[in-house]
Amino acid sequence: MSWVSKLVVAAVALGAANAAGAHPLDALSAPEIEAAVGLLRSAGHLPDGGKIVSLSLEENDKAEVRAWTPGKPYARRAFAVLLDKGKVGEARLDLSAGKVTSFTPVLDRQAAVTIDEFLAAGEIVKANADWRAAMAKRGITDFKNVECFPLSVGPSVAPAFRGRRLLNVACAETSGTDNNWWGKPIENVLATVDAANGEVLQLLDLGVLPLPAQTPSHKHERSERSRPQPKPVQIAAPQGNNIAVSDNVVRWDKWSFHVRLEPRLGAVLSLVRFGDAAAPRDIAYQLSASEMFVPYMDPAPTWSFRAYMDIGEYGFGMLSTPLRPGVDCPASGVLLDATIADLKGRPVGMKGVVCVFERATGDPVWRHDEVFNNTYEARPGVELVVRTAPVVGNYDYMLDYVFGRAGDIDVRLGAYGIDATKGVASQAIDAATGAADTAYGTLVAPRLLAVNHDHYMAFRLDLDVDGTANRLVEDRIVPRRLSTEGARRSLWQVERRPVETEGPITTPLNAAQFRVESATRRNAMGYPTSYQLLPGHTATSILAPDDPIQARAGFSAYTLWATPFAADEKYAAGNYPNQNPEPDGLPKWTQAKRGIDRQDLVLWYVVGFRHVPRAEDWPAMPGLWHGFRLRPFNFFDGNPALDVPPVAP
Numbered sequence: 001m002s003w004v005s006k007l008v009v010a011a012v013a014l015g016a017a018n019a020a021g022a023h024p025l026d027a028l029s030a031p032e033i034e035a036a037v038g039l040l041r042s043a044g045h046l047p048d049g050g051k052i053v054s055l056s057l058e059e060n061d062k063a064e065v066r067a068w069t070p071g072k073p074y075a076r077r078a079f080a081v082l083l084d085k086g087k088v089g090e091a092r093l094d095l096s097a098g099k100v101t102s103f104t105p106v107l108d109r110q111a112a113v114t115i116d117e118f119l120a121a122g123e124i125v126k127a128n129a130d131w132r133a134a135m136a137k138r139g140i141t142d143f144k145n146v147e148c149f150p151l152s153v154g155p156s157v158a159p160a161f162r163g164r165r166l167l168n169v170a171c172a173e174t175s176g177t178d179n180n181w182w183g184k185p186i187e188n189v190l191a192t193v194d195a196a197n198g199e200v201l202q203l204l205d206l207g208v209l210p211l212p213a214q215t216p217s218h219k220h221e222r223s224e225r226s227r228p229q230p231k232p233v234q235i236a237a238p239q240g241n242n243i244a245v246s247d248n249v250v251r252w253d254k255w256s257f258h259v260r261l262e263p264r265l266g267a268v269l270s271l272v273r274f275g276d277a278a279a280p281r282d283i284a285y286q287l288s289a290s291e292m293f294v295p296y297m298d299p300a301p302t303w304s305f306r307a308y309m310d311i312g313e314y315g316f317g318m319l320s321t322p323l324r325p326g327v328d329c330p331a332s333g334v335l336l337d338a339t340i341a342d343l344k345g346r347p348v349g350m351k352g353v354v355c356v357f358e359r360a361t362g363d364p365v366w367r368h369d370e371v372f373n374n375t376y377e378a379r380p381g382v383e384l385v386v387r388t389a390p391v392v393g394n395y396d397y398m399l400d401y402v403f404g405r406a407g408d409i410d411v412r413l414g415a416y417g418i419d420a421t422k423g424v425a426s427q428a429i430d431a432a433t434g435a436a437d438t439a440y441g442t443l444v445a446p447r448l449l450a451v452n453h454d455h456y457m458a459f460r461l462d463l464d465v466d467g468t469a470n471r472l473v474e475d476r477i478v479p480r481r482l483s484t485e486g487a488r489r490s491l492w493q494v495e496r497r498p499v500e501t502e503g504p505i506t507t508p509l510n511a512a513q514f515r516v517e518s519a520t521r522r523n524a525m526g527y528p529t530s531y532q533l534l535p536g537h538t539a540t541s542i543l544a545p546d547d548p549i550q551a552r553a554g555f556s557a558y559t560l561w562a563t564p565f566a567a568d569e570k571y572a573a574g575n576y577p578n579q580n581p582e583p584d585g586l587p588k589w590t591q592a593k594r595g596i597d598r599q600d601l602v603l604w605y606v607v608g609f610r611h612v613p614r615a616e617d618w619p620a621m622p623g624l625w626h627g628f629r630l631r632p633f634n635f636f637d638g639n640p641a642l643d644v645p646p647v648a649p
């Protein structure tokens, strides 16, 4: 079974069980998808051969949704990205009124790569005489064990190919492999195809290189198997879990939020509130990923374009994989399904693609053992995790939103999967030969290089701290000289200043702390209530700003951005990054220098890390996690977890 058909099979046909959403933020249901497709067809926006790249909920006005209560009526709207003969169009639909409200051709932009293009890419090149000749030069004449990977081409398109819908196709030899297809790249051969008409436009062949000899596998049977079977250690909820999910609203401990899976963004958490059920307090209207930029660092013409925008060019929702209980998600977790539209607009179900689980952290949420009066108080740490696992080619990402008992929210990105590999001549690092073909990565097997690269994941954090009237405040840590002599000569103080205009935050994150304050509410001591952003270990892009791949992903040049709320600003690199040569998204929007003070503002946090591969990453990499925290700061009047019941003795 080809890898792509495995993708399609993951989507099981849906019963009629899935009625229209019961919450204004619910993803489109199967009947709604069918209704939308019917409207698009009858309006002539989905001709034969036309494709649905994505069909998703168009959210109602934020104010309306914030004020919504169960039972209140609400309109349902949809947004469709359509593709016909390589041309992109956008349609907006009012499902409640049963009509298409607008159709807009999208000029000079390309929509995300579609599943069928994944499928067709290999067949297109295998039918091409030049490609077959290049294979023959390598002794490959039987293509049944040749698999090809359709790669987005990046922002720089040759003038001759402008306006075409392009894919670069690289292939690998997979005979003898059981699960790892990244060990025998057929290096130096790259076909550029027109994905709309199935034509090979260009074939690059930089010369024959022998295939790596080793056949990698990450099957247990193929491992050393020297590790004895350990006694089981499990996350369990012996009396059942404390999670309530109804109409996609999750309630746990003092937290509540709505969750849905979007075809492009993946998991979207909305109406994030904390507090007693009677009076939950607003913390965030919406939290979601926004864009993921993955540039590889190899100058060869067959590699230099590899600078993927995994969300805008592929789609985290579409590529979300089922979470397997017991490994991806504890057996005590709650698995949620999702519904998306396939290319033809058929609703397909994705089983178990969101997992909501609680786990004991093994750490106290707070603790003190008082030696002076021999008292001990502590409370166990338990947290709730909302997890999805989109897989984009060789990379498996785990996205976790983690809710703690003390009002913290951790956003965590786990990088898993398999390093992208390049065939090289070097069999091992040897001072003599190592210089040239191992300069841009790490040899992980003879003739196989894992190429250096970065990951920059932008998160959109629409914080609503006690409402929408907010201020972004910089708490600058300022050293102070007290005196030039004496026992104590220096200290630091906090200088608070509001950030009044949108843009990237240029203050180094180790020189200041940032909070989103309520412009209206104060805590018992009179401080504005706020949530603080605690950055994790993160990096920003050091690629040249005029480099087209960097210019297109300008959001990655800074860790933190702030903008005023705008419903149509969801994607940090713009709506259509595929083949887009122009800066878009955050760098473009923020040129307007809009005011954000005492307004509904949105933070954008970029989790960035440089990945220099290592032997231990091969043939499958142990997870590498990065993230950041949002925590209450004078939001409460004291420790919000004081009322956590003590563990029964």
Ligand SMILES: [Cu+2]
Pocket: 415, 453, 454, 455, 611
């Ligand atoms: Cu990586």
